[in-house]
Amino acid sequence: MSNKKVHEPLFHIVKRDEMTFKKALFIRLLAIVAALLLCAVITMVVTGQNPISVYGTMGVGAFGTARKTWVTLQNVSILLLISLALTPAFKMRFWNIGGEGQVLIGGLAAATCMIKLGDKVPGGLLILIMFVASLLAGGIWSVIPAIFKAKWNTNETLSTLMMNYIAIQLVAFFTVLWEVPKGSGKIGIINQNTNAGWLPNLGVPSFTGSKYLLTIIVALLITAGMFIYLAFSKQGYEISVVGESVNTARYVGIKVEKVIIRTVFISGAICGLTGLLLVGGINHTLTTTIAGGQGFTAVMVSWLAKFNPIIMVFASLLIVFLERGAGEVATNFGLNQSFSDILTGIILFFIIGCEFFIRYKITFKRGGHKK
Amino acid sequence: MDNRTPAVKLTNISKHFGSVAANSGVNMEIYRGEILALLGENGSGKTTLMNMLSGIYFPDEGEIQIDGTPVTIASPRDAFNLGIGMVHQHFKLVDVLTAAENIVLGLEGKLDIKAATRKINEICDKYGFEVNPSQKIYDMSVSQKQTVEIVKVLFRGAEILILDEPTAVLTPQETEKLFDVLRKMREDNKAIVIITHKMHEVESLSDRVAVLRKGEYIGDMMTKDTNAEEMTNMMVGRKVSLNIKRPEPVGAKDRIRVSGLTVRNEEGILKLNDVSFTARSGEILGIAGISGCGQKELLEAIAGLQPVESGSIEYIEDDGTAEQLIGKDPRKIRDMGVSLSFVPEDRLGMGLVGNMNLADNMMLRSFEKGGSPFTDRKAPYELAKSVVEELEVVTPGISTPVRRLSGGNVQKVLVGREIASAPKVLLTAYAVRGLDINSSYTIYDLINKQKQAGVAVIFVGEDLDVLMELSDRILVLCGGQVSGIVDGRKADRAEIGLMMTKTGGQNE
Incomplete structure (x- = not known):
């Protein structure tokens, strides 16, 4: 071994054995701590502020007051709903990145019902019609690429992505068509006087959360439902088999085309439902930016949670907390909004990067230590 | 013990994957002018x-x-520079490039296809290869692709050649051709290592054998001083009998009647042409043929997975009523009450789901049963447990993903599930491919038990010796046509080999 000619490479990347859940969790927490430390350093250099107070500001931004907390939870719910919607499709290896458009179309359907039927049908029935319309609209919007995929094996990543832009243009067209007041280019608050088609507030009016509660409850119900659907139902099992291997699915007699179309319909329908909540429950208006890019953020949330609906709750909480907290830091310290993007970026980099260390280990020269 | 300087000397080599020791303390020598057969179970x-x-x-x-x-060999490039070349089990060629382009791929310096072609032709002349340097890979047969792989490593100046199960995909004739080439290389003083499971190949080709067992080096010996039984015992670590049983069929009745079956694949290429035969209960019908001459399509057509152009596939009940299987998918066939099991060639890509655990894989066949929208997890779990016990599957647990099991254990899980439903027809494709001797014999036993239980077995195999020992009748396919059906007890190896390449043993 003392021969000088033997040069060993500095380090090797070695695949790990399957890691225990606890150890993996530890590495992930470590990554978050490391990310927060780096963010602290960067914040300190840029703002000259004490990092503890910066993190304090983030906390205040997200949970400073009861109202802030409720808004944070509502935002978490919306992001969570879209992430849950994408998950069955993702589990089937159908890369639905059309969440943005499916939400918009669901919102457009709800707004259409509110505008066109607001003074024609009674309130309860109107909400029921809106519910059916937005679910169907979101579902149909997602099924169009699914049919192309099932019949001709087209690339769903491209087609669902392109459907987003069609949805945005459609919404833009209708906002101009229905603009109030004329020339403003905006729909404005729909049915402001009658409140027709507005989703109900839950709880007594004096309760701060009553305005936000409906969305949160829907999100929790869908989370539990999706968890059970994927883990225990026959359809959930079919989704896993089709996702893992189309050949195996055919071999055991699963009708692959049917499963693809059914699953993607569910995916789009939940997006449509989210659109309903945004238009009928939260904003009472429709704009092209109502989904606010969350259709794309949800892709990341779903992946971060490894398609597990329960973990998805925490993943969306983390993302929303970062957004709102970093936003507060940016305003308080007179920084521009990109600063919050930088912090979010750093944290995500660490979280996603640590997966590498969960799968591989680095072995240094002989006798060296292991990471 | 040997006075020659070894071309390669391995001292105390160990390699771990996680907690699994793939190799521990291996000492081995490889010499020039010698063919070393490296033996060992999976x-x-x-x-x-x-x-x-x-x-x-x-x-x-x-x-x-x-x-x-x-x-220090830290990369394939280091290995090439030291004159070591390996031909892998799975070819690493770019389909849309020509042979010559593949051969020069990744080499440094100016790209000169003309000079390369000249050099390729020299190598071919020297060792007796037949390669057309300007032919595209996708136009080539498996054996031609393999030749390109071998020429590729020689082109790069390999002095030490490693071949990982090179004959698994070849016909007997192609194998002989390959062996002639390898012998010529030996005369040229190259060091050759061949990994194989087939004992008769070891005996006819190698000079020396080295045996590994469970990652450890067991020993080596000159081929002429040993025999198949001793080598097998060394590999397995105990005595094994190398005879395959062939019980006489009892009460054979027609079970599957295929007539005039014609199948085209997705590209419209004719894969089966007017195929007719009958498979009987309590009998093993072996299917022989070069790989890719219609075996896959035949089994998949019977299993309801392959669209058929014309012809008929009938399932015959005990009372003689016949039912048409064409045009029905696996689910419909099952709903008709036809109990048909299929062990496909692609175990983890078709028969099983690699990322799912044993219980979930058992569930593949049964999950639809019952009216509840939820899956019953208990029955598959029990089935998985009994398969593990009865077939001695080595696994850390029922909840281990099957992809983490070894090839033999994966196959036991698959076969175990398929025979659990007490089938009337059992289709198997390359049931022992890649399996070690021990696992192979377990599988043969299982198939024989099914046969004795009155199941009509259709066994697609690649090892002619096994087919001739196991099958009651052997159907030989050639280019999608039946070139003949012979009696397994009277079959002649050379005759079948000839039928595999020419329909009916005559000229094409």
Whole structure:
């Protein structure tokens, strides 16, 4: 071994054995701590502020007051709903990145019902019609690429992505068509006087959360439902088999085309439902930016949670907390909004990067230590 | 013990994957002008060991010497520079490029196809290869692709050649051709290592054998001083009998009647042409043929997975009523009450789901049963447990993903599930491909038991010796046509080999 000619490479990347859940969790927490430390350093250099107070500001931004907390939870719910919607499709290896458009179309359907039927049908029935319309609209919007995929094996990543832009243009067209007041280019608050088609507030009016509660409850119900659907139902099992291997699915007699179309319909329908909540429950208006890019953020949330609906709750909480907290830091310290993007970026980099260390280990020269 | 300087000397080589020791403390020598057969069961670490020589893995411990000089092989490039070339089990060629382009791919310096073609032709003349340097890979047969792989490593100046199960995809005639080439290389003083499971090949080709078992080096001996039984015992670590039973069929009745079956694949290429035969209960019908001449399509057509152009496939009940299977998918066939099991060639890509655990894989066949929208997890779990016990599947647990099991155990899980439903017809494709001797014999036993239970077995195989020992009748396919059906007890190896290449044994 003392021969000088033997040069060993500095380090090797070695695949790990399957890691225990606890150890993996530890590495992930470590990554978050490391990310927060780096963010602290960067914040300190840029703002000259004490990092503890910066993190304090983030906390205040997200949970400073009861109202802030409720808004944070509502935002978490919306992001969570879209992430849950994408998950069955993702589990089937159908890369639905059309969440943005499916939400918009669901919102457009709800707004259409509110505008066109607001003074024609009674309130309860109107909400029921809106519910059916937005679910169907979101579902149909997602099924169009699914049919192309099932019949001709087209690339769903491209087609669902392109459907987003069609949805945005459609919404833009209708906002101009229905603009109030004329020339403003905006729909404005729909049915402001009658409140027709507005989703109900839950709880007594004096309760701060009553305005936000409906969305949160829907999100929790869908989370539990999706968890059970994927883990225990026959359809959930079919989704896993089709996702893992189309050949195996055919071999055991699963009708692959049917499963693809059914699953993607569910995916789009939940997006449509989210659109309903945004238009009928939260904003009472429709704009092209109502989904606010969350259709794309949800892709990341779903992946971060490894398609597990329960973990998805925490993943969306983390993302929303970062957004709102970093936003507060940016305003308080007179920084521009990109600063919050930088912090979010750093944290995500660490979280996603640590997966590498969960799968591989680095072995240094002989006798060296292991990471 | 040997006075020659070894071309390769491995000292105390170890390699771990997580907690699994793929190789531990292996000492081995490879000499020039010699063909070494490296033997061992699946998972005994043969391929890992050779991968360390060819720069794919880096040993955890130990030393490699080439011609007496210690070396570090950290990448395939290092291996090439040291004159080590490996032909892998799965070819690493670019389909849309020509043979010559594939051969020069990745080489440094100016790209000169003309000069390369000249050099390729020289190599071919020297060793008796038949390669057309300007032919595209996708136009080539499996054996031609393999030839390109071998020429590729020789082109790069390999002096030490490693071949990982090169004959698994070849016909007997192609195998003989390959062996002639290897013998010529031996005369040219090259060092050759061949990994194989087939004992008669070891005996006819190699000069020396080295045996690995469970990652450890067991020993080596001159081929002429040993025999198949001794080698097998060394590999397995105990005595094994090398005879396949062939019980006489009892009460054979027609079960599956195929007539005039014609199938085109997705590209519209004719894969089966007017195929007719009958499979009987309590009988093993072996299917022989070069790989890719219609076996896959035949089994998949019977299983309801392959669209059929014309012809008929009938399932015949005990009372003689016949039912048409064409046009029905696997679910409909099952709903008709036809109990048909299929062990496909692609175990993890078709028969099982690699990322799912044993219980969930058992569920594949049964999950639809019952009216509840939820799956019943208990029955599959129990089935998985009983398969593990009865077939002695080595697994850390029922909840282990099947992809983490070794090839033999994966196959036991698949076969176990397929025979659990007490089938009337059992289709198997390459049931023992890649399996070690021990697992192979377990599978033969299982298939024989099914036969004795009155199941009509259709067994697609690649090892002619096994087909001739196991089958009651052998159907030989050639280019999608039946070139003949012979009696397994009277079949002649050379005759079948000829039928595999020419319909009916006559000229095409």
